Structures are given as structure tokens and as C-alpha cells.
Amino acid sequence: MPLGYLGRRLLHLGFVLLGVSLVVFLMLRMIPGDPARLLLGEFASAEDLARLRAQMGLERPLPVQYGLYLGRLLQGDLGQSLRNGAPVAAEIAQRLAATVELAVAAMLIATFLGIAAGVVSAVRPYSLFDTAAMLLALVGVSMPVFWLGLMLMYLFAVRVPVLPLMGRIGMGNEPEALTGLMLVDTLLAGEGEAFLEALQHLVLPAVTLATVPLAIIARITRSSMLEVLQQDYVRTARAKGLDESVVILRHALRNALLPIVTVLGLNLGLLLSGAVLTETIFSWPGLGRYVVDSLMARDYAAVQGCILVFAAILAVINLVVDLAYAALDPRIRIHA
Amino acid sequence: MRRIPIIVTAALFVLVSVGGGFAQTPRAGGTLVWGRGGDSVTLDLAQATDGESIKAGIQVLENLVIFGKDSMNVEPQLAESWSVSADGLTWTFKLRKGVKFHDGYPFNARAVYDSFARVIFKEHPYHGYGQWKYVSLSLAPVKDIRVIDDYTIALVTEKPYAPLLNNLALWLCPIVSPRAMAEHKDKIGMHPVGTGPFKFKSWVKDDQIVLERNPDYWGEKARVDRIVLKSIPEPSARLMALQSGTVDIADDLDPDSIALVKKNPKLAVIERPSINVGYLAFNTQKPRFQDPKVRVALSHAIDKETIIRSIFAGLAIPAKNPFPPSIWGYNDKIAPYAYNPQLARKLLEEAKFDFNSEIELWAMPVSRAYMPEPVKTAELIQSYFAAVGVKAKIVRHEWGAYLSKTQNGEHDLCMLGWLGGNADPDNFLYGLLSADTAKPPAANVAFWKNAEFTELCLKAQKTFNKAERTQLYLKAQEIFHAEAPWIPIAHSTIVRCYSKKLHEVPLRPNGLNSFQMVWKEK
Numbered sequence: 001m002p003l004g005y006l007g008r009r010l011l012h013l014g015f016v017l018l019g020v021s022l023v024v025f026l027m028l029r030m031i032p033g034d035p036a037r038l039l040l041g042e043f044a045s046a047e048d049l050a051r052l053r054a055q056m057g058l059e060r061p062l063p064v065q066y067g068l069y070l071g072r073l074l075q076g077d078l079g080q081s082l083r084n085g086a087p088v089a090a091e092i093a094q095r096l097a098a099t100v101e102l103a104v105a106a107m108l109i110a111t112f113l114g115i116a117a118g119v120v121s122a123v124r125p126y127s128l129f130d131t132a133a134m135l136l137a138l139v140g141v142s143m144p145v146f147w148l149g150l151m152l153m154y155l156f157a158v159r160v161p162v163l164p165l166m167g168r169i170g171m172g173n174e175p176e177a178l179t180g181l182m183l184v185d186t187l188l189a190g191e192g193e194a195f196l197e198a199l200q201h202l203v204l205p206a207v208t209l210a211t212v213p214l215a216i217i218a219r220i221t222r223s224s225m226l227e228v229l230q231q232d233y234v235r236t237a238r239a240k241g242l243d244e245s246v247v248i249l250r251h252a253l254r255n256a257l258l259p260i261v262t263v264l265g266l267n268l269g270l271l272l273s274g275a276v277l278t279e280t281i282f283s284w285p286g287l288g289r290y291v292v293d294s295l296m297a298r299d300y301a302a303v304q305g306c307i308l309v310f311a312a313i314l315a316v317i318n319l320v321v322d323l324a325y326a327a328l329d330p331r332i333r334i335h336a
Numbered sequence: 337m338r339r340i341p342i343i344v345t346a347a348l349f350v351l352v353s354v355g356g357g358f359a360q361t362p363r364a365g366g367t368l369v370w371g372r373g374g375d376s377v378t379l380d381l382a383q384a385t386d387g388e389s390i391k392a393g394i395q396v397l398e399n400l401v402i403f404g405k406d407s408m409n410v411e412p413q414l415a416e417s418w419s420v421s422a423d424g425l426t427w428t429f430k431l432r433k434g435v436k437f438h439d440g441y442p443f444n445a446r447a448v449y450d451s452f453a454r455v456i457f458k459e460h461p462y463h464g465y466g467q468w469k470y471v472s473l474s475l476a477p478v479k480d481i482r483v484i485d486d487y488t489i490a491l492v493t494e495k496p497y498a499p500l501l502n503n504l505a506l507w508l509c510p511i512v513s514p515r516a517m518a519e520h521k522d523k524i525g526m527h528p529v530g531t532g533p534f535k536f537k538s539w540v541k542d543d544q545i546v547l548e549r550n551p552d553y554w555g556e557k558a559r560v561d562r563i564v565l566k567s568i569p570e571p572s573a574r575l576m577a578l579q580s581g582t583v584d585i586a587d588d589l590d591p592d593s594i595a596l597v598k599k600n601p602k603l604a605v606i607e608r609p610s611i612n613v614g615y616l617a618f619n620t621q622k623p624r625f626q627d628p629k630v631r632v633a634l635s636h637a638i639d640k641e642t643i644i645r646s647i648f649a650g651l652a653i654p655a656k657n658p659f660p661p662s663i664w665g666y667n668d669k670i671a672p673y674a675y676n677p678q679l680a681r682k683l684l685e686e687a688k689f690d691f692n693s694e695i696e697l698w699a700m701p702v703s704r705a706y707m708p709e710p711v712k713t714a715e716l717i718q719s720y721f722a723a724v725g726v727k728a729k730i731v732r733h734e735w736g737a738y739l740s741k742t743q744n745g746e747h748d749l750c751m752l753g754w755l756g757g758n759a760d761p762d763n764f765l766y767g768l769l770s771a772d773t774a775k776p777p778a779a780n781v782a783f784w785k786n787a788e789f790t791e792l793c794l795k796a797q798k799t800f801n802k803a804e805r806t807q808l809y810l811k812a813q814e815i816f817h818a819e820a821p822w823i824p825i826a827h828s829t830i831v832r833c834y835s836k837k838l839h840e841v842p843l844r845p846n847g848l849n850s851f852q853m854v855w856k857e858k
Contacts, residue, residue, distance in 0.1 A: 034740070038736055040470070048469055052469055150570075157582075165576060166577065171564055283570075285542035286542075
């Protein structure tokens with residue numbers, strides 16, 4: 001792996017984030033609405049509003065505000081929340097782990113089930129399984145997450161209460177927050193029961209969040225596999241007398257993975273930034289809800305911080321996907 | 337034969353005992369789980385502007401005085417008694433002795449001084465640790481604070497200001513441990529230390545706040561061991577959480593969900609008129625609305641009962657005065673303007689109203705308890721006006737712009753509302769309708785300047801006898817009614833939905849209660 005390439009991509013990342021910070025800064029200030037007014041509501045007096053605006057530094061010219069923001073940013077300071085004065089970096093850190101845990105769990109479900117369903121469908125095209133799986137995939141793609149989440153909640157937490165209704169773990173069982181990832185923290189604390197409980201809490205939101213990417217991955221896998229299975233090298237592999245499972249998994253699936261990896265990368269980014277509905281339904285204390293609440297309150301510092309973090313995560317995922325191409329297909333070479 | 341009734345009686349006794357007929361003895365212990373729409377912002381209530389912060393904070397922090405359990409009448413809390421000097425400028429409070437903060441620091445006059453001085457005096461060492469966003473609603477009238485002795489403190493105002501007592505009962509005036517303020521500085525909102533029946537234990541942002549019973553509480557100890565305030569932003573999920581027993585209380589349910597709760601034998605609902613008002617203000621400076629006759633006519637054009645049925649789902653009462661009947665001083669003798677389109681049309685014709693040109697009806701872009709569906713309400717009002725020949729165009733602006741523009745008087749008619757936090761008539765009458773508050777940016781968005789009305793409000797501010805103040809406010813409401821600068825539309829009803837396992841659940845008209853006396857069945 002040429003290190004020069006990686007260095008250049010990381011440098012690009014810096015410029016991308018700088019651009020994102022400027023665009024977000026300007027867009028937020030173009031939205032009509034005075035943050036002081038939104039914060040204090042209709043019950044505030046003119047004096048209270050003026051005092052708060054001055055405290056927030058909103059009276060200064062925009063370039064000055066951006067310059068100050070950038071200066072702090074370069075020192076790793078994302079600023080202070082306008083709503084409660086707390087450091088935005090700490091607020092984000094508290095919630096990021098919850099979102100990451102949910103998104104990764106959803107991604108794992110979507111990837112394994114999606115690829116498995118896609119492969120089986122492609123191996124037995126137009127069979128009953130294929131028709132049923134692709135119909136379900138179509139339903140999965142089209143189903144509103146909001147409705148699905150509420151239905152799952154009603155069925156499995158209210159009617160047949162086998163799974164918890166909401167939250168990340170039962171009250172009083174919270175482990176010491178080392179990583180912020182409930183599953184990891186319970187394991188580190190050696191609390192098997194709490195781990196199982198955290199896992200149970202994760203099932204419904206993760207399944208809800210996984211539905212759309214699962215359906216997409218299943219469909220992509222099927223079409224990519226169908227194409228690969230008609231290639232000469234697959235016929236050759238079969239002619240050599242290789243076991244069918246080796247043909248499918250080693251020869252066909254590996255070559256079919258390129259478009260799947262692209263979709264995985266895109267979906268993981270979407271899951272991280274788009275979990276807001278699932279987080280809202282299942283009272284999951286993640287970053288999605290924080291960014292929406294911050295946006296509604298015109299909490300500039302919080303929104304800017306969140307978008308920067310999302311942008312950085314997406315850029316890193318893209319980089320990983322690009323590097324994965326080279327690992328999967330030896331014909332792809334990365335040039336420094 | 338005579339033995340049968342005895343057996344039946346004994347069996348009934350056993351049945352009733354087992355069935356819970358005797359389960360009404362308060363029980364200590366258990367966890368009260370409280371599902372609400374969002375997380376708190378800060379638990380330093382002197383800085384709080386949102387309901388979710390206040391709900392949690394008032395379990396931990398206490399004031400000198402407080403509103404009653406189910407009413408808005410002011411009662412002692414950390415102050416045992418108080419008096420006002422003859423000139424009406426100095427309020428002297430005698431403080432409760434033997435009270436300790438949750439961190440062991442003794443409650444005394446110094447603690448009161450620091451808690452108040454940090455808000456109003458820029459030179460106070462803790463002033464820079466917070467944003468005191470609603471000073472004008474709380475301590476702004478106080479110009480000096482004097483510690484007389486360990487358990488006596490005096491607040492001095494610049495001019496006589498009778499509503500100060502109600503301001504002190506607001507969440508905005510909590511007494512916080514001076515040691516905690518010094519230790520936590522600008523993070524005090526994350527580590528509240530007060531004298532209340534519950535102590536702050538932990539806070540996971542956007543998830544839950546845990547409070548524990550304060551075993552050293554100065555008054556009657558809290559009954560439940562702990563309160564867990566869970567953030568459940570989705571209303572349907574909140575309803576399901578209540579139905580499944582995951583939470584014991586679910587706040588802010590929509591009318592359909594409340595109807596389901598009412599049908600569920602395991603759940604209970606309390607309703608109470610709130611302390612708000614939703615209104616339609618005429619811009620009385622616009623020539624078309626200068627004539628009170630026009631305003632009275634349009635007041636007759638609106639069917640408030642239908643608005644309440646269709647928009648508020650019945651969870652409101654029609655308004656006839658600027659403030660609700662849950663606040664003292666309400667003038668119930670005033671006869672509301674009845675819905676009468678024929679009379680409205682006749683009065684408009686008599687006033688030579690110009691029916692050809694269109695008027696602008698400004699609709700709020702946000703939903704509030706006092707105006708849950710502003711646009712639909714505006715459409716209904718538009719149709720009522722059309723029925724009497726008045727053409728109205730609905731105008732919408734973004735919320736911040738809406739408030740600024742209405743405060744500058746750019747509207748013809750605008751919809752707005754008010755929640756009178758301190759439950760003092762002054763908050764509504766002087767604050768929203770006096771000539772003093774009619775200068776841009778005006779809280780008096782009717783720009784109605786009635787000298788007699790304003791004079792009554794000012795006189796009431798200087799009158800410390802409640803009966804005399806009441807008389808002044810009754811008269812002021814008569815003037816308001818005759819002049820009709822607003823069409824008061826509704827006072828919403830406040831609702832609390834909870835599990836029947838809970839007992840002695842209180843509900844103040846502002847919806848903010850300490851849960852000290854609530855107890856939970858096993």
C-alpha cells in the first residue's frame with residue numbers, strides 16, 4: 001500500500017472538511033430565524049434577547065464569527081452548545097458511540113442476511129425462494145422505517161413482550177462507560193447478564209434500521225452474482241470438478257463483491273447519518289436525534305460539529321472502500 | 337340462616353382486601369419511571385427556559401416560596417414567612433432553620449444571597465457561569481439583596497412591585513448550594529445541588545435522568561425511592577410505553593392517545609385548565625381596526641366552541657378574558673361575545689367597515705399548547721370572517737420573523753398566545769396589554785394604548801393587598817372586554833396520563849409538580 005497515496009488522501013480529507021465547515025457555517029446562517037429568539041421563545045423580553053445575542057457573539061460580522069470558529073476548530077475545539085453551554089465535542093462523543101453501535105449492528109445484519117439471500121437467489125433464480133426474497137426486498141426498500149419500527153415495537157414489546165420497548169439497557173444495569181458501546185462495555189465489565197440485556201435492547205432498532213440496506217444489498221448481490229455466474233471462469237471452475245460451494249463462494253462471490261462493497265460503504269455512511277428516525281422511535285440516545293434537535297434550535301455550534309463529524313466519517317469510509325477495491329481485485333492498482 | 341350474611345360479609349371483606357380496596361395506605365419504595373418527549377437542557381433552573389428542564393429540576397431544587405400542589409396560590413417553601421415594608425420596597429423573608437443541601441452545606445441567608453446575586457449582579461463571582469435568559473420574568477425588579485442575619489434576608493426593589501412574590505415561586509429562582517456553585521462553576525446545570533426531596537444521581541444525555549430520594553429531607557420524605565425521567569421523543573412510543581407498563585407516567589400525548597388511555601382500565605388521566613391563553617390580536621393602530629365596534633363585531637363572528645371541538649379535540653375551554661380562570665382575579669361576571677354572524681355583519685355595516693379590501697390574518701408557524709394547529713385554526717377563522725363578508729388572507733412567516741414582525745406591528749391580525757408562568761394577572765394584563773408594552777418590539781402586539789387600563793395595572797403593581805389588587809384587575813378586564821383589542825380564543829387543558837399503580841399524582845395548572853408525595857403500588 002503506497003503510503004504517499006494515503007497521505008494525499010488524508011490531506012484531501014483536510015480540505016474537504018474545511019470546505020464543509022465553510023458551507024455549513026454559511027448555510028446555517030442563511031436559514032431564517034434568530035437563534036436567541038428560538039431559544040427564548042415568545043415569552044422573552046427585548047432586553048433578555050439582546051443580552052443573549054451579545055453572549056452568543058451573534059452581533060459580530062460573519063467573517064469574524066467564522067474566523068473565530070475556525071481558530072477554535074484547528075485546536076480541536078468544536079465550540080459550546082448555544083442551548084446549554086456544554087462543549088460540543090463532549091456532547092457528540094457521548095452520543096456517537098450509541099449511533100455507531102446501532103449502525104454497525106444494523107450493517108452486520110444487513111450484510112450477512114443481504115448477501116446470503118442474494119447469493120441463494122442468484123444460485124436458484126426464479127425459484128420460490130428467489131421470488132419470495134426479492135418480493136420481501138422490494139417491500140423492505142419501500143417500507144417507511146417509521147411505520148415498521150412502531151409495528152415491530154407494538155408486536156414484540158407490547159402484544160408479545162419478548163423484547164424491550166426502548167433504550168439501550170435496563171435501568172440500573174448500565175456498565176461503566178469505557179467505550180460508550182454498551183455491548184463492549186458490558187463484556188469488559190464481565191457482566192454476562194447485562195450483555196445479553198444490551199443485546200436484546202439492540203435487536204428491534206437494529207432490525208428496523210437494517211431493513212432498507214438489507215433489501216438493497218440482497219438485490220445488488222443477486223444481480224451481481226447472476227452476472228458473474230455466467231462468466232467463463234465459473235464454467236471452468238465447475239468443469240474442473242470443484243465443489244459447488246467453492247465455486248460459488250470463492251470464485252463467484254469474491255468477484256461479485258466489488259459493487260456490493262460500494263453499496264456497503266454508501267449504506268454505512270447513510271446508516272450513521274440517517275439513523276434519526278430509528279433513534280427517535282426507539283428512544284436511542286444517538287447523534288441523529290442530537291443533530292435534529294440542534295438544528296431545530298439553531299444551535300449553530302452543535303450542528304456544525306455534528307456535520308463535520310459525519311463528513312469525516314463518510315470520507316474515511318470512502319477511503320476504506322477504495323482501499324478494499326484493491327484488496328478484492330488484484331487488477332486494481334493504487335498509484336501514489 | 338343468620339350465619340349466611342356473616343359469611344358473605346367475611347368473604348366480601350377478604351375479596352375487597354385482596355382486590356386492593358385497602359391498598360390505599362401510602363407505601364414507600366419503588367421506582368417511578370416518567371416518560372417525556374425530550375431531554376432536559378440544564379438542571380440549573382435559574383438558566384432554564386424549557387419545560388423538560390423544569391420538570392426534572394424542581395424535584396431537586398427548592399425556592400423561598402412555591403405554588404400550591406394543585407393551584408397557583410403562593411405558599412412558603414424555604415422561607416417560613418415574609419413581610420413587605422410600608423413603602424412597598426423591601427421584602428423580608430424569614431428562612432427555615434436546620435435545612436441542609438444535598439452536599440451537606442447548610443441552607444442559610446448566604447446561600448439565598450449567592451443564588452440570587454449570581455443572576456442579577458454582574459460583579460458576582462458566579463455571574464459569568466451562566467446565561468440568565470429570563471431575568472425579566474424573575475429577579476429583574478430586585479436592586480439590592482441584604483443579608484440581615486443567618487436566617488433573614490431582604491430583597492429591595494426600585495419601585496413597589498407586588499408580583500415579585502409570584503416571580504420568586506417560579507422555577508427561575510431556585511436556591512442552589514453555594515459550595516456546588518463554586519465547585520461546578522459553569523457545569524452546575526449538570527450537577528444540581530439543592531434542598532429538595534430528591535437528589536440528583538445521574539444523567540445520560542437524550543436517554544435518562546435518575547433522581548434518588550433525599551433521606552435527610554427537611555419536610556415529609558419522598559415516598560418513591562427514585563424517579564427515572566426517560567426521554568421518549570415519539571408520542572406513539574410513549575403511549576406504548578405507558579400501556580406496557582414500561583413507564584408509569586407519559587407526558588404530552590396527543591388527543592387520540594389520551595382517548596385510548598381513558599378507555600384503559602389500568603391507566604388514569606387528570607385534566608386541569610392550564611394557565612395559558614391563545615388569542616387573535618387586532619393591530620389597533622391600523623385604521624380599519626381602530627374602531628372598537630369593528631373589533632367587537634369580529635368577536636361575534638368566531639365560533640370558539642367549534643374551534644375547541646375540532647382543533648383542541650375538546651381539551652380546552654373557550655376564553656373570554658385575557659387570562660384563564662385558574663389564576664386569581666379572573667372576572668367571571670363578564671359575558672362572552674356570543675357567536676352570532678348576523679349581529680357581527682350588522683355591527684360591521686354600522687361601523688362602515690370596508691368589505692371590499694382584504695385583511696391579513698397572520699398564522700403562527702409553530703404549534704403550541706395554546707394553539708395546537710395554528711394554520712387550521714386560521715383557516716377556520718378565515719371561513720368565519722368570510723361568512724360575515726370579511727375577506728381575509730392567511731399570512732405565514734418563519735417563527736423568528738413572525739415574532740419580530742408582529743412585535744413591530746406589521747400585521748393586521750395575528751395569532752399568538754401566552755403562558756403566564758408566575759400566575760399573576762399582571763403578567764398578562766400589564767405585560768401584554770398596557771400602553772407601556774406597546775412600543776416596538778412590543779409584547780402588546782395589539783398596540784392597544786388605553787390610559788385607564790394601563791393606570792389600573794400600574795396601580796395594582798403597587799398594591800400589596802390581594803383583595804384590592806383583585807378589584808383593580810376585575811375593572812381592567814371590563815375595559816378589555818368593552819374595547820376588544822384581542823379575540824381571546826381558548827385556554828388549553830393540561831393533561832397527565834399515568835398508571836393506576838401510582839397514587840396522589842398532583843397536577844398544577846402549569847403542569848410542573850414535585851413528585852414528593854407520589855407513591856407506587858407493588
